[in-house]
Amino acid sequence: MQNTPHEAAACFVTESFPKCEFAILAGSASRGEETDSSDLDIVVFQNESESYRESLFKYDWRIEVFVHNYQSYLDEFEREREKGRPILGNMISEGKVIKYSPQYDQIRKNVIVHVSAGPTPLTKEYILASRYFIGDLLDDFVDSKNYEEALITLNNLSLQVPDFVLRLHNQWSGRGKGLTRALHSYDEKMYRDFFYSLNDFYKNGNKDVFVDFVHKMYEPVGGLIFEGYSSKG
Numbered sequence: 001m002q003n004t005p006h007e008a009a010a011c012f013v014t015e016s017f018p019k020c021e022f023a024i025l026a027g028s029a030s031r032g033e034e035t036d037s038s039d040l041d042i043v044v045f046q047n048e049s050e051s052y053r054e055s056l057f058k059y060d061w062r063i064e065v066f067v068h069n070y071q072s073y074l075d076e077f078e079r080e081r082e083k084g085r086p087i088l089g090n091m092i093s094e095g096k097v098i099k100y101s102p103q104y105d106q107i108r109k110n111v112i113v114h115v116s117a118g119p120t121p122l123t124k125e126y127i128l129a130s131r132y133f134i135g136d137l138l139d140d141f142v143d144s145k146n147y148e149e150a151l152i153t154l155n156n157l158s159l160q161v162p163d164f165v166l167r168l169h170n171q172w173s174g175r176g177k178g179l180t181r182a183l184h185s186y187d188e189k190m191y192r193d194f195f196y197s198l199n200d201f202y203k204n205g206n207k208d209v210f211v212d213f214v215h216k217m218y219e220p221v222g223g224l225i226f227e228g229y230s231s232k233g
Contacts, residue, residue, distance in 0.1 A: 005029035008059035009042050009098050016065075020046040022104040026095035039064045042098070043091050045073070045107065066091070073107070077114045084119040084166070084173040118170045127221050128229060130164050135224030138214055142207060150201070154210065158198060165190070165217050 003011065006025060013023040027041035028034050039055075039062045051072035054065050066088065068076070076088050092111045097104060137157050144150035162183045166173045174182045184191040197210035218224050 002060045005034055005038075005040055005061070006096065006098070008061045008063075009040050011059055012040075012042065012063060012065075013044065013098050017044050017046060017067075019048075020044050020099065022097065022101045022107075023099040024092055024095035025098050026091035030094065030096045038062075041091060041095075042066070043068065043088070043095065045069065045103065051076075070103075070107075074110075077110075080114075081117075081120045084163070085175060085178070086115050086119075086172050087178075089115045115172070119167060119172055121170060122164075122167050127168070128225075129231070130160075131218060131221060131223070131225045132229035134160060134164070134214065134218070135226060138211060138224065142211060147205070150207070154198070154201060157210075157214065161214055161217060162194060168221065 009025040022045050024043040026043055028038050029040050042065045044067045047069045049067055051068050056063050080086050089111050093115055137153055141150055141153040163173045166182055171186045172182055197213040200206045200209045
C-alpha cells in the first residue's frame with residue numbers, strides 16, 4: 001500500500017536530510033488534492049548546504065526537493081519579484097510543516113511580507129515593448145492563413161497577455177495552472193471573458209472576441225502600438 005504524501009515526505013526528510021532545520025510539504029499534496037501523477041514538492045532548509053533542486057522517485061512517489069539556506073531563499077525571493085512568480089514564497093506560506101524548528105517562524109514571517117508586497121512594478125520600457133510585441137503577434141493572429149498558424153500564435157498570446165495584465169496591476173503571475181489561478185483570483189469576470197474569447201476561436205474559429213479582449217486589456221496603457229516604438233536606450 002502506498003504511503004500517504006505526508007508519510008512519504010516525512011520518511012524522505014528523515015532519511016535524506018536528518019540534520020536539516022525544518023522541512024515543508026508543499027503543492028497539491030499538502031492540500032490533499034494530489035492525483036496519480038502528482039509530485040511531492042518538499043522544501044528543505046539546511047543552513048550549511050548549498051541551494052539546489054533535485055528530482056527523484058522514492059516511497060512510490062515522484063519527489064521534487066528544493067534545498068535552501070538562510071541566504072539563498074532571500075536571493076530566490078529577489079528573482080521571484082523580478083519574474084513576478086512567487087513559487088518558493090507560495091510553497092513556504094501554503095505548505096505543511098514536516099519537521100519544525102523555531103527558525104521556521106521567522107522565515108514564514110519574511111515569506112508573508114514577500115508575498116504580500118507583490119512583484120516588482122513593470123517599467124515604462126517593458127510596458128512599451130509589450131504594447132508593440134503583443135500588437136505584432138495580434139496582427140499575425142488576425143492575418144494567419146490557416147488554422148495551424150492562428151493556433152500557435154494564439155497559444156503564445158494566451159500566455160503573454162494575462163501575464164502582462166496581472167503584472168501591470170501589481171499582481172503575482174504564474175505559469176501553467178498557476179497563471180490560470182492567478183487570473184481567476186485577481187478578477188473573475190476578466191477570467192471568464194478571457195476563456196470565453198479563447199473558446200470562441202477554438203470551437204467556432206471566431207477571432208474577433210479575442211482580438212477585442214486584447215485591445216481592451218491594453219487600453220489603460222494607451223493601446224497597442226506600431227509607430228513610435230524604439231528599443232534605443
